[in-house]
Amino acid sequence: MSRKFLKPTEDPFWLKALLFAVTLGFIALVLLLPLMLVFREALVGGLGPAWDAITETDSLAALRLSLLAAAIAVPLNTVFGIAAAWAVAKFDFPGKTFLVTLIDLPFSVSPVVSGLVYVLVFGMQGWFGPWLAGHDVRILFALPGIVLATVFVTFPFVARELIPLMVDQGRDEEEAAATLGASGFQTFLRVTLPNIKWGLLYGILLCNARALGEFGAVSVVSGHIRGQTNTMPLHVELLYNNYDYIGAFAVAALLALLALVTLALKSFLEWRYADELAASHRH
Amino acid sequence: MSLIVDSITKTFARFAALNGASFQAPQGAFVSLLGPSGSGKTTLLRILGGLEFADSGSVRFADLNWLDMPARTRNAGFVFQQYALFRHMTVADNIAFGLKVRPRDRRPSRADIARRVKDLLDLVQLPGLESRYPSQLSGGQRQRVALARALAIEPRMLLLDEPFGALDAKVRKELRADLRRIHDHAGVTTVFVTHDQEEAFAVADLVAVMKDGRIEQFGAPAEVRKNPRTAFVSEFLSV
Numbered sequence: 095m096s097r098k099f100l101k102p103t104e105d106p107f108w109l110k111a112l113l114f115a116v117t118l119g120f121i122a123l124v125l126l127l128p129l130m131l132v133f134r135e136a137l138v139g140g141l142g143p144a145w146d147a148i149t150e151t152d153s154l155a156a157l158r159l160s161l162l163a164a165a166i167a168v169p170l171n172t173v174f175g176i177a178a179a180w181a182v183a184k185f186d187f188p189g190k191t192f193l194v195t196l197i198d199l200p201f202s203v204s205p206v207v208s209g210l211v212y213v214l215v216f217g218m219q220g221w222f223g224p225w226l227a228g229h230d231v232r233i234l235f236a237l238p239g240i241v242l243a244t245v246f247v248t249f250p251f252v253a254r255e256l257i258p259l260m261v262d263q264g265r266d267e268e269e270a271a272a273t274l275g276a277s278g279f280q281t282f283l284r285v286t287l288p289n290i291k292w293g294l295l296y297g298i299l300l301c302n303a304r305a306l307g308e309f310g311a312v313s314v315v316s317g318h319i320r321g322q323t324n325t326m327p328l329h330v331e332l333l334y335n336n337y338d339y340i341g342a343f344a345v346a347a348l349l350a351l352l353a354l355v356t357l358a359l360k361s362f363l364e365w366r367y368a369d370e371l372a373a374s375h376r377h
Numbered sequence: 378m379s380l381i382v383d384s385i386t387k388t389f390a391r392f393a394a395l396n397g398a399s400f401q402a403p404q405g406a407f408v409s410l411l412g413p414s415g416s417g418k419t420t421l422l423r424i425l426g427g428l429e430f431a432d433s434g435s436v437r438f439a440d441l442n443w444l445d446m447p448a449r450t451r452n453a454g455f456v457f458q459q460y461a462l463f464r465h466m467t468v469a470d471n472i473a474f475g476l477k478v479r480p481r482d483r484r485p486s487r488a489d490i491a492r493r494v495k496d497l498l499d500l501v502q503l504p505g506l507e508s509r510y511p512s513q514l515s516g517g518q519r520q521r522v523a524l525a526r527a528l529a530i531e532p533r534m535l536l537l538d539e540p541f542g543a544l545d546a547k548v549r550k551e552l553r554a555d556l557r558r559i560h561d562h563a564g565v566t567t568v569f570v571t572h573d574q575e576e577a578f579a580v581a582d583l584v585a586v587m588k589d590g591r592i593e594q595f596g597a598p599a600e601v602r603k604n605p606r607t608a609f610v611s612e613f614l615s616v
Contacts, residue, residue, distance in 0.1 A: 150505040266461035269428050272448040274475035284478070288465045301489055 132350055135343035147333075152321040156329035156345070159240070163312075163325060164305035167244040171301050175252025176294070178250045180228055183260030184268065194257065200249045208246045209314025212239060235317030236345035240325065244312035255297030256290055263289055281354070295363065303356050307349065378595050379403045380534075380552025380566055385434035386590075387420055393467035394420040395431070397592035404474035404592040407560050407567045408558050412587030413613070418570045419538055421587075425568060426455045426536045438566070439533055453534040454565075458542045460519040462511040469494045475530035502561060517548040524556070528563060535560065535567040541576070553580050574614060578602065586610050607609075 100106065136144045147153060182190060191221060214220045216233040226233060233239045267289065271281040285331060287294075309327040316323045324332060326349050333342035380402045387395040395417045402408045421431035425436065427448025436443040443451065465472050472494045476485055485493065498504050501521040502511035511519055520540055527535060537556075542550040557580050560567045571577050577584050578598040585595045586609075594606045604609035 168387075266457055266459060267463055270455065270457065270461040270463070271474070271478075272524075273426055273428070273448045273451075273453060273536075274526065275452070276474070276478040277449065280478045284474070285463055293480065 128348060132343055133347050135339060136347040138343075139340055143340050144344040144347070147338070147344040150341070152324070153329060153341070153345055155321040156324045156326045157348070159237070159254045160306050160326040161323065162237070163240050163244045164302055166241045167248055167305045168298060168302050171247055171248050172252050172294070172298055174249070175254075175256055175297060176290075177302075178253040179256035179260050179290075182257050183263075184265050197250050197253050197257075200247055201254075205243075205247050205308065205310030206314055209243050209311035212242055212246075212315050234315055235319065235323055237323075239315035240312050240323065243315045244308055245303050247308050247311045248305045251301035251304060252294065252297035255300070259290055259293040260286075292367075296360065299356050299360050303353050306352055379438075380406070380408075380568075381435075381437040382421070383435045383437075385424060385431045385436070386518070387417075387424065387429065387432050395424075397434070397591065398587070398591055398592050399434075400583075400585050400595045402566065403587045405564055405566055405584075407557070407582045408569065409578065409581035409584045410568060410570045411574055411577040411584055412572065415571060416587040417590040418572075418587050418592075420567060422536050422538050422570045422612060425534070426453050427451050428455070433547055443544070450553075451534070452530060453536055454530060454532035454533050456520070456523050456527050456537040456540045458539040459496050460511070460516075460523045462523055462526070463517055464511050466510075467507065468498070468503075468509050468511070468514070470523055471511070472497055472526045474526065474531050493529060494525075497529055500528070500562070501525045502555065516544050517552060520544065520552060521555075524559065528559070532563075532565055535563070537567070537569045539570055541571075549576065556580065586613060588613075 148157075180192075181187075182194060187321045213224060213234060216226060216239065217223050218227065233242070252261065267285050268281050276284065307327060308325075309331075312325055313328055313331075316325065317329055318324060318328060318332065320329075320332065326345060330342050330346045333339075333345060382398060382400050383393050386393070386397045388476055397447060398417065400408070410421060420429060424431050424444070427446065431444055434444075463474065466474070469491075473490045476490050476493065479485075494507060495504075498506060502522055503518060503521050503525075506514070506518070506522075511522070514522065524540070540556075541552055544552065554572050556567075556569075569577070569581065581598060583596065584598050584601050586593045586601065588609050594601055594610045601610065602614060605614060
């Protein structure tokens, strides 16, 4: 028995083929090809030069600084993100929509502008600059400035991931926990946190990836002091501008590798806990 | 030891949800709050459970100033219309929750908790479902688990907010009979919110018919049905 018609939701073969071709072609051209080129350029002289470029003192300093900045910024924004999502999802207050818009601000403002804001506030010509200089506190062109810029740029990731999730889950389970005698902290630990842990994990992974990769905002406040205030992305630019292509691509490849590890970790966890993930959706 | 609700008022952003609601019921009574939507019955129930705060008025229960106590110390089991089961926990963990969060000196041993979970599952007629997750249960089963969870803390008061609202007629009738049996067995004071008068009259000792945040009439089902005190009550009951 042959079918005369396609199912209402089924598209003709040529359309399916076209959609696949466009999607895959675009991914290959825009995502995979450049990524492969980074690794190819890094290894153009073999493993040795690439390894030397990565283990060179300034590159290691850049790696350390990037990891340190992320290690401070990510926990800060995790705590902030949970607090913000909790406030938005579980309480009613005037100005709620405005608060959510404010949280999105770092997404819409150019990172360079966010860096410049800190220069205006803490720079020598800025509001606190002279006072800070007088008390020998260094914020710009030092770790605090880099961390601040990173925090600013990665501010929305955790909150953005959690707010729709927690709004959707509502307050019923927390209310039930309270009537059963649980304290606020017990409710958070035993009810809220397990319900949001997947969203939280994605938020943290995204936040971490962006914290390691941030260029614009950090570039403005860093001062580009080689071996001291250069993060990995800044170090890549510096090497590239000095015509050290192998060095630049080797460090870039390492940076890309860190991102790929993050992705792999996420996929692994999704695969490992697929059952639990399915069960945690709204029933 | 009775439940005395006295002149409760509650206003949400200019909308008066409760406008001086009062009633008195003896210890161990089964009270139905009956009324159309917007009559304030759920708000009154949530105030009794400590999930909402009254603007004025008082509640005395078991010789306590009930409204001065936070929800977690009232020991009032609450059953929600949408079940509100902890979705990441098994049925057994859901039921045991109220026991596990107790301070160490009042917390039963693990074996006692397991035994209690089993007894409660027998009581709500779901034996053997300990290790299921809420998403693997039907609506009626979920509400039975929610009832068992509320009973696990040995509540002084059982509060039910349209607990059968999302279920079909046949399951509603079964659960209604089971609820009455469980109420008598546990000896709690029960307050039950519904907009279904047949349900209210079938299950309760006392019915409070509500309208516009007030209690229009309060009394035994037969009495209310025989002598409706206002035009609204007789009209609401004749539908």
